[in-house]
Amino acid sequence: MIQDIAPHKMDNSFAHEKPRPESVFFAFQKGNILMKKGADGTQTLPTLDMLSGSFEEIKERAIYVFSVDERPMFLLMRKDLDEGMIPEDLEYGNPRELYQEDQKWAALAGVTAGHLNHWYAEHVYCGCCGSLMDFGTKERAMVCPKCGNIQYPRISPVVMAAVTDGDKLLVTRYAGRPYKGLALIAGFVEIGESLESALRREVMEEVGLDIKEPRYFGSQPWGFSDSVISGFFTELDGSSQIRLDRDELSEALWLSRDEIPPQESPLSITAAMIEAFRKREI
Known part of the structure; x- marks a missing residue:
């Protein structure tokens, strides 16, 4: 099943991790995930250093989601990823294409990141008072600074x-x-x-x-x-x-x-x- 990725291990506990140029990132468009297509036709996840633009600006937009084998990975929301930042060798495709026998973790990571992407996109504004939500600082949550409404990932x-x-x-x-x-x-x-x-x-x-x-x-x-x-x-x-x-x-x-x-x-x-x-x- 999708979660059977041994010997690899995903750590989805909340943490404050800083992105590096070589960090894997996830980006989505209409349910499809951004991937790099290799010469052999296999799809892999991109790293932040593949994007055009200032890394200092990019890292401020990156959201930590989880780690795989102690490698922190990040999410870039659609609104934070300009088309001009994406090189021609990256393209959007079905997350299922990430599954490979020697890289089983990639499909789980991609689908899980998509789950979080969907949740974040639906919680930009507070459902109670309409204010902009903030990212939780102690747990994975979206918090309203005005009325105190707290929303956790929907499962x-x-x-x-x-x-x-x-x-x-x-x-x-x-x-x-x-x-x-x-x-x-x-x-x-x-x-x-x-x-x-x-x-x-x-x-x-x-x-x-x-x-x-x-x-x-x-x-x-x-x-x-x-x-x-x-x-x-x-x-x-x-x-x-x-x-x-x-x-x-x-x-x-x-x-x-x-x-x-x-x-x-x-x-x-x-x-x-x-x-x-x-x-x-x-």
Whole structure:
């Protein structure tokens, strides 16, 4: 999954770090991340010394986000990055392109930085009084100097259900989304819900099925949707007749282990759960 970056280690604790010319930085445009394309076609993260302009000015705009292997990394907000500062060999692209077997940390770093970029961009002004927000000095937060409103990074909880019926797994395909591969039932937890209650509700809403007690599989940070996903396996309880919510899904079907194709994505908990079932690890 995206967080499996060993032997590398991300330290996302709050700290005051100063940028250097060789520091990695993140910049975003409409969900895409700024990257440097190598001669072999691989994408890597840029460093501050690749930008045109005064480094003294650039470092004042850089926001410390986290460290990887004790290397501090920084975020430049869109408003602080002029087009003239970006050289021709840097271009915006899908953060997923950063994943490489020998550099797994880059995809996690890029997606996590994107999560923070989205949050910072939405908290320039105070939602209570409209004043400009300040960066927290003791913790990762945005603080209103006028009314004292404090906002922390938004992390929305999501549940994912792998529903089984004997040797079969319920797989789905999304409606109206670019991704057309196999998926599992998933959704955001509503206010006042436990994870288990949310799981039962999502399964009933999307496919009209009852389930037994869920068994925890694992979790994963998913900065693409500002969320953390908790995955569960659960057995069907009752009829296997699917009642499809076509606003959410284009298809839902039961597949045996032998009918499920290998899942090639190394990033998602969806693929990890489907593979665990296919390989009889569950």
